[in-house]
Amino acid sequence: MKFKGRDVIDINDFSKEELLYILKTAKKFDPAFVKSKKSNYTIAQGKIAALLFFEPSTRTEQSFKSAAQKIGMGIIGFDDPEATSMHKGETFEDTIRIMDAYADVLIIRHPEPFSAKRAADVAQIPVLNAGDGPNQHPTQTMLDLYTILKTFGKLDKLKIAMVGNQKHYRTMHALSAAMFKFSGNKIYGISPKGLEMPAEFKTKNYEDVTIDMRKLNQTLAEIKPDVVYAGRIPKEYMKGDISKYTYQMSIKTMEFLPKHCIIMHPLPRIDEIDPNLDTHPNAIYFAQARNGLYIREALLSLVLGRI
Ligand code: NCD
Numbered sequence: 001m002k003f004k005g006r007d008v009i010d011i012n013d014f015s016k017e018e019l020l021y022i023l024k025t026a027k028k029f030d031p032a033f034v035k036s037k038k039s040n041y042t043i044a045q046g047k048i049a050a051l052l053f054f055e056p057s058t059r060t061e062q063s064f065k066s067a068a069q070k071i072g073m074g075i076i077g078f079d080d081p082e083a084t085s086m087h088k089g090e091t092f093e094d095t096i097r098i099m100d101a102y103a104d105v106l107i108i109r110h111p112e113p114f115s116a117k118r119a120a121d122v123a124q125i126p127v128l129n130a131g132d133g134p135n136q137h138p139t140q141t142m143l144d145l146y147t148i149l150k151t152f153g154k155l156d157k158l159k160i161a162m163v164g165n166q167k168h169y170r171t172m173h174a175l176s177a178a179m180f181k182f183s184g185n186k187i188y189g190i191s192p193k194g195l196e197m198p199a200e201f202k203t204k205n206y207e208d209v210t211i212d213m214r215k216l217n218q219t220l221a222e223i224k225p226d227v228v229y230a231g232r233i234p235k236e237y238m239k240g241d242i243s244k245y246t247y248q249m250s251i252k253t254m255e256f257l258p259k260h261c262i263i264m265h266p267l268p269r270i271d272e273i274d275p276n277l278d279t280h281p282n283a284i285y286f287a288q289a290r291n292g293l294y295i296r297e298a299l300l301s302l303v304l305g306r307i
Pocket residue numbers: 059060131137140170171231232234266267268
Protein backbone atom coordinates (compact mmCIF):
# COMPACT_ATOMS: atom_id res chain seq x y z
CA MET A 1 0.00 0.00 0.00
CA LYS A 2 1.40 3.34 -1.01
CA PHE A 3 -0.17 6.62 0.05
CA LYS A 4 2.74 9.03 -0.29
CA GLY A 5 2.14 11.42 -3.17
CA ARG A 6 -1.34 10.02 -3.84
CA ASP A 7 -4.35 12.05 -4.99
CA VAL A 8 -7.71 11.52 -3.29
CA ILE A 9 -10.18 12.17 -6.11
CA ASP A 10 -12.62 9.28 -6.34
CA ILE A 11 -13.57 6.77 -3.64
CA ASN A 12 -13.22 4.01 -6.24
CA ASP A 13 -9.49 4.71 -6.51
CA PHE A 14 -9.14 3.05 -3.09
CA SER A 15 -9.39 -0.66 -2.37
CA LYS A 16 -11.18 -2.00 0.67
CA GLU A 17 -7.78 -2.68 2.31
CA GLU A 18 -6.60 0.86 1.62
CA LEU A 19 -9.79 2.34 3.06
CA LEU A 20 -9.41 0.21 6.19
CA TYR A 21 -5.80 1.36 6.52
CA ILE A 22 -6.87 5.03 6.34
CA LEU A 23 -9.52 4.40 9.03
CA LYS A 24 -6.96 2.63 11.20
CA THR A 25 -4.58 5.58 10.81
CA ALA A 26 -7.37 8.00 11.81
CA LYS A 27 -7.64 6.19 15.17
CA LYS A 28 -4.15 7.51 15.97
CA PHE A 29 -5.63 11.01 16.00
CA ASP A 30 -8.87 10.24 17.80
CA PRO A 31 -8.91 10.95 21.55
CA ALA A 32 -11.42 8.08 21.91
CA PHE A 33 -8.51 5.73 21.16
CA VAL A 34 -5.39 7.75 22.04
CA LYS A 35 -5.07 8.57 25.68
CA SER A 36 -1.65 10.28 25.54
CA LYS A 37 -1.60 14.06 25.33
CA LYS A 38 1.36 13.99 22.93
CA SER A 39 1.03 16.60 20.22
CA ASN A 40 1.12 15.60 16.56
CA TYR A 41 2.68 18.91 15.67
CA THR A 42 5.95 17.52 14.32
CA ILE A 43 4.33 15.10 11.84
CA ALA A 44 4.21 17.56 8.96
CA GLN A 45 5.97 20.61 10.33
CA GLY A 46 7.27 22.80 7.51
CA LYS A 47 4.74 21.55 4.97
CA ILE A 48 2.04 23.75 3.46
CA ALA A 49 -1.57 22.92 2.63
CA ALA A 50 -3.31 25.08 0.02
CA LEU A 51 -7.08 25.20 0.43
CA LEU A 52 -8.85 26.23 -2.75
CA PHE A 53 -12.54 26.61 -2.01
CA PHE A 54 -14.54 27.70 -5.04
CA GLU A 55 -17.76 26.79 -3.25
CA PRO A 56 -18.94 27.51 0.32
CA SER A 57 -18.07 25.13 3.13
CA THR A 58 -18.01 25.09 6.91
CA ARG A 59 -17.01 21.60 8.12
CA THR A 60 -14.82 20.47 5.25
CA GLU A 61 -12.83 23.68 5.00
CA GLN A 62 -12.46 24.31 8.71
CA SER A 63 -11.69 20.71 9.61
CA PHE A 64 -9.02 20.53 6.90
CA LYS A 65 -7.53 23.77 8.23
CA SER A 66 -7.61 22.47 11.76
CA ALA A 67 -6.23 19.04 10.78
CA ALA A 68 -3.38 20.60 8.78
CA GLN A 69 -2.39 22.86 11.66
CA LYS A 70 -2.66 20.12 14.26
CA ILE A 71 -0.02 18.15 12.37
CA GLY A 72 2.17 21.25 12.08
CA MET A 73 1.38 22.39 8.54
CA GLY A 74 1.01 25.97 7.46
CA ILE A 75 -2.03 26.87 5.41
CA ILE A 76 -2.59 29.14 2.42
CA GLY A 77 -5.44 29.48 -0.06
CA PHE A 78 -8.77 31.17 -0.66
CA ASP A 79 -12.47 30.65 -0.32
CA ASP A 80 -13.48 33.53 -2.51
CA PRO A 81 -12.16 32.93 -6.06
CA GLU A 82 -13.28 36.46 -6.96
CA ALA A 83 -10.45 37.69 -4.75
CA THR A 84 -7.88 35.87 -6.93
CA SER A 85 -6.56 36.52 -10.43
CA MET A 86 -9.35 34.33 -11.79
CA HIS A 87 -11.30 37.53 -11.46
CA LYS A 88 -8.95 38.96 -14.13
CA GLY A 89 -9.58 35.96 -16.35
CA GLU A 90 -6.83 33.57 -15.27
CA THR A 91 -7.78 29.97 -16.06
CA PHE A 92 -8.51 27.29 -13.49
CA GLU A 93 -5.50 25.28 -14.70
CA ASP A 94 -3.09 28.20 -14.36
CA THR A 95 -4.43 28.96 -10.88
CA ILE A 96 -3.73 25.34 -9.93
CA ARG A 97 -0.21 25.48 -11.40
CA ILE A 98 0.56 28.53 -9.29
CA MET A 99 -0.81 27.12 -6.03
CA ASP A 100 1.04 23.90 -6.79
CA ALA A 101 4.28 25.86 -6.73
CA TYR A 102 3.59 27.27 -3.26
CA ALA A 103 2.29 24.24 -1.39
CA ASP A 104 2.80 20.54 -0.64
CA VAL A 105 -0.86 19.47 -0.82
CA LEU A 106 -3.87 20.98 -2.62
CA ILE A 107 -7.34 20.64 -1.11
CA ILE A 108 -10.00 21.68 -3.58
CA ARG A 109 -13.75 22.17 -3.54
CA HIS A 110 -15.40 23.29 -6.75
CA PRO A 111 -18.97 23.34 -8.12
CA GLU A 112 -18.11 21.41 -11.30
CA PRO A 113 -17.92 17.61 -11.50
CA PHE A 114 -14.40 16.28 -12.17
CA SER A 115 -12.75 19.63 -11.32
CA ALA A 116 -10.55 17.91 -8.72
CA LYS A 117 -9.38 15.49 -11.42
CA ARG A 118 -8.61 18.43 -13.70
CA ALA A 119 -6.56 19.95 -10.91
CA ALA A 120 -4.72 16.67 -10.30
CA ASP A 121 -3.88 16.47 -14.01
CA VAL A 122 -1.85 19.69 -13.81
CA ALA A 123 -0.60 19.56 -10.22
CA GLN A 124 2.61 17.79 -9.21
CA ILE A 125 1.61 17.54 -5.55
CA PRO A 126 -1.25 15.47 -4.05
CA VAL A 127 -4.75 16.82 -4.70
CA LEU A 128 -7.53 16.04 -2.24
CA ASN A 129 -11.09 16.36 -3.57
CA ALA A 130 -13.15 18.23 -0.98
CA GLY A 131 -16.31 17.96 -3.12
CA ASP A 132 -16.57 18.34 -6.89
CA GLY A 133 -20.10 19.59 -7.55
CA PRO A 134 -22.73 16.85 -7.61
CA ASN A 135 -20.11 14.17 -8.27
CA GLN A 136 -18.21 12.96 -5.18
CA HIS A 137 -16.85 13.89 -1.78
CA PRO A 138 -14.42 11.09 -0.92
CA THR A 139 -13.00 12.50 2.34
CA GLN A 140 -16.56 12.87 3.65
CA THR A 141 -17.12 9.22 2.78
CA MET A 142 -14.00 8.18 4.68
CA LEU A 143 -15.27 9.97 7.79
CA ASP A 144 -18.70 8.40 7.26
CA LEU A 145 -17.07 4.95 7.10
CA TYR A 146 -15.04 5.77 10.19
CA THR A 147 -18.20 6.77 12.05
CA ILE A 148 -19.99 3.55 11.07
CA LEU A 149 -16.98 1.43 12.01
CA LYS A 150 -16.60 3.21 15.35
CA THR A 151 -20.28 2.54 16.12
CA PHE A 152 -20.74 -1.05 14.93
CA GLY A 153 -17.15 -2.35 14.90
CA LYS A 154 -17.72 -3.51 11.31
CA LEU A 155 -18.44 -2.27 7.81
CA ASP A 156 -20.21 -5.30 6.45
CA LYS A 157 -23.68 -6.86 6.69
CA LEU A 158 -25.32 -3.49 7.30
CA LYS A 159 -28.52 -1.98 5.97
CA ILE A 160 -28.21 1.71 5.19
CA ALA A 161 -31.20 3.87 4.33
CA MET A 162 -29.99 7.01 2.57
CA VAL A 163 -32.75 9.60 2.64
CA GLY A 164 -33.17 12.66 0.44
CA ASN A 165 -31.80 13.70 -2.92
CA GLN A 166 -29.81 10.77 -4.28
CA LYS A 167 -29.46 12.48 -7.65
CA HIS A 168 -27.26 15.43 -6.74
CA TYR A 169 -25.93 14.46 -3.34
CA ARG A 170 -22.24 13.72 -3.68
CA THR A 171 -21.80 12.24 -0.22
CA MET A 172 -24.45 9.59 -0.95
CA HIS A 173 -22.86 8.76 -4.31
CA ALA A 174 -19.51 8.05 -2.72
CA LEU A 175 -20.91 6.32 0.38
CA SER A 176 -22.93 3.91 -1.73
CA ALA A 177 -19.86 3.09 -3.83
CA ALA A 178 -17.74 2.60 -0.71
CA MET A 179 -20.19 0.28 1.08
CA PHE A 180 -20.25 -1.92 -2.01
CA LYS A 181 -16.59 -2.80 -1.35
CA PHE A 182 -17.57 -4.51 1.90
CA SER A 183 -19.60 -7.69 1.90
CA GLY A 184 -23.29 -8.14 2.57
CA ASN A 185 -24.32 -4.48 2.73
CA LYS A 186 -27.58 -3.24 1.33
CA ILE A 187 -28.23 0.40 0.47
CA TYR A 188 -31.75 1.77 0.12
CA GLY A 189 -31.91 5.15 -1.57
CA ILE A 190 -35.14 6.72 -0.33
CA SER A 191 -36.04 9.73 -2.43
CA PRO A 192 -38.97 11.56 -3.93
CA LYS A 193 -39.67 10.82 -7.59
CA GLY A 194 -37.18 12.52 -9.90
CA LEU A 195 -34.31 12.54 -7.40
CA GLU A 196 -33.21 8.92 -7.73
CA MET A 197 -29.56 7.82 -7.83
CA PRO A 198 -27.85 8.33 -11.22
CA ALA A 199 -27.14 5.04 -13.02
CA GLU A 200 -23.35 5.42 -12.77
CA PHE A 201 -23.51 5.32 -8.97
CA LYS A 202 -25.86 2.35 -8.67
CA THR A 203 -24.19 -0.81 -7.47
CA LYS A 204 -25.91 -4.16 -7.28
CA ASN A 205 -26.29 -3.59 -3.53
CA TYR A 206 -28.28 -0.42 -4.14
CA GLU A 207 -32.05 -0.19 -4.40
CA ASP A 208 -34.10 2.90 -5.26
CA VAL A 209 -37.05 3.41 -2.95
CA THR A 210 -39.09 6.18 -4.59
CA ILE A 211 -41.76 7.50 -2.23
CA ASP A 212 -43.96 10.38 -1.26
CA MET A 213 -41.76 11.78 1.52
CA ARG A 214 -44.76 12.05 3.84
CA LYS A 215 -44.55 8.24 4.03
CA LEU A 216 -40.95 8.26 5.25
CA ASN A 217 -41.56 6.83 8.72
CA GLN A 218 -43.57 3.87 7.41
CA THR A 219 -40.93 3.21 4.74
CA LEU A 220 -38.16 3.20 7.35
CA ALA A 221 -40.22 0.85 9.54
CA GLU A 222 -40.38 -1.63 6.64
CA ILE A 223 -36.67 -1.43 5.82
CA LYS A 224 -35.44 -1.72 9.45
CA PRO A 225 -32.07 -0.09 8.72
CA ASP A 226 -28.95 -0.09 10.91
CA VAL A 227 -28.07 3.39 9.67
CA VAL A 228 -30.22 6.24 8.42
CA TYR A 229 -28.07 8.60 6.38
CA ALA A 230 -30.08 11.76 5.88
CA GLY A 231 -29.19 14.62 3.57
CA ARG A 232 -30.22 18.03 2.47
CA ILE A 233 -32.28 18.70 -0.65
CA PRO A 234 -29.61 20.94 -2.21
CA LYS A 235 -31.44 23.89 -3.68
CA GLU A 236 -28.37 24.96 -5.67
CA TYR A 237 -29.00 22.07 -8.09
CA MET A 238 -32.75 22.39 -8.32
CA LYS A 239 -35.14 24.74 -10.07
CA GLY A 240 -38.27 26.24 -8.56
CA ASP A 241 -40.16 25.19 -5.50
CA ILE A 242 -38.43 22.38 -3.60
CA SER A 243 -41.07 22.06 -0.89
CA LYS A 244 -42.54 18.94 -2.49
CA TYR A 245 -39.17 17.21 -2.03
CA THR A 246 -38.55 18.20 1.56
CA TYR A 247 -39.00 15.97 4.58
CA GLN A 248 -38.39 16.08 8.28
CA MET A 249 -37.24 13.45 10.73
CA SER A 250 -37.82 14.05 14.42
CA ILE A 251 -37.75 12.26 17.75
CA LYS A 252 -40.97 10.57 16.58
CA THR A 253 -39.07 8.89 13.72
CA MET A 254 -37.07 6.87 16.27
CA GLU A 255 -40.23 4.92 17.17
CA PHE A 256 -40.24 3.48 13.64
CA LEU A 257 -36.59 2.38 13.69
CA PRO A 258 -34.72 -0.51 15.29
CA LYS A 259 -33.34 0.43 18.73
CA HIS A 260 -29.73 0.27 17.53
CA CYS A 261 -30.24 2.36 14.38
CA ILE A 262 -28.03 5.45 14.20
CA ILE A 263 -28.89 8.71 12.45
CA MET A 264 -26.12 10.23 10.35
CA HIS A 265 -26.05 13.41 8.26
CA PRO A 266 -23.01 15.05 6.64
CA LEU A 267 -24.52 18.43 7.62
CA PRO A 268 -25.50 21.19 7.10
CA ARG A 269 -29.07 20.21 7.90
CA ILE A 270 -31.82 22.56 6.94
CA ASP A 271 -35.19 21.10 7.94
CA GLU A 272 -34.47 17.39 7.48
CA ILE A 273 -33.80 16.83 11.17
CA ASP A 274 -35.80 18.51 13.88
CA PRO A 275 -33.42 19.74 16.61
CA ASN A 276 -35.54 17.76 19.09
CA LEU A 277 -33.70 14.67 17.80
CA ASP A 278 -30.24 16.08 18.61
CA THR A 279 -30.03 14.81 22.16
CA HIS A 280 -31.10 11.26 21.29
CA PRO A 281 -28.10 8.96 21.87
CA ASN A 282 -28.45 7.48 18.37
CA ALA A 283 -28.31 10.89 16.67
CA ILE A 284 -24.60 10.98 15.93
CA TYR A 285 -24.24 13.64 13.23
CA PHE A 286 -22.24 16.05 15.38
CA ALA A 287 -19.86 13.28 16.46
CA GLN A 288 -19.65 12.34 12.78
CA ALA A 289 -18.49 15.87 11.90
CA ARG A 290 -15.87 15.69 14.65
CA ASN A 291 -14.54 12.45 13.15
CA GLY A 292 -13.74 14.45 10.01
CA LEU A 293 -10.84 16.01 11.83
CA TYR A 294 -9.17 12.65 12.57
CA ILE A 295 -9.68 11.35 9.03
CA ARG A 296 -8.20 14.53 7.55
CA GLU A 297 -5.20 14.49 9.91
CA ALA A 298 -4.60 10.89 8.83
CA LEU A 299 -5.03 11.59 5.12
CA LEU A 300 -2.70 14.59 5.11
CA SER A 301 -0.07 12.62 7.04
CA LEU A 302 -0.41 9.68 4.65
CA VAL A 303 -0.19 11.58 1.37
CA LEU A 304 2.82 13.47 2.71
CA GLY A 305 4.46 10.16 3.63
CA ARG A 306 4.85 11.32 7.23
CA ILE A 307 3.11 8.43 9.01
C1 NCD B 1 -21.90 18.12 2.33
C2 NCD B 1 -21.27 18.58 1.04
O1 NCD B 1 -20.75 19.68 0.94
O2 NCD B 1 -21.32 17.79 0.11
N1 NCD B 1 -21.42 18.78 3.44
C3 NCD B 1 -20.19 18.48 3.94
O3 NCD B 1 -19.19 18.54 3.27
N2 NCD B 1 -20.14 18.06 5.21
C4 NCD B 1 -23.36 18.02 2.25
C5 NCD B 1 -24.17 19.19 1.78
O4 NCD B 1 -23.70 20.13 1.18
O5 NCD B 1 -25.38 19.16 2.03
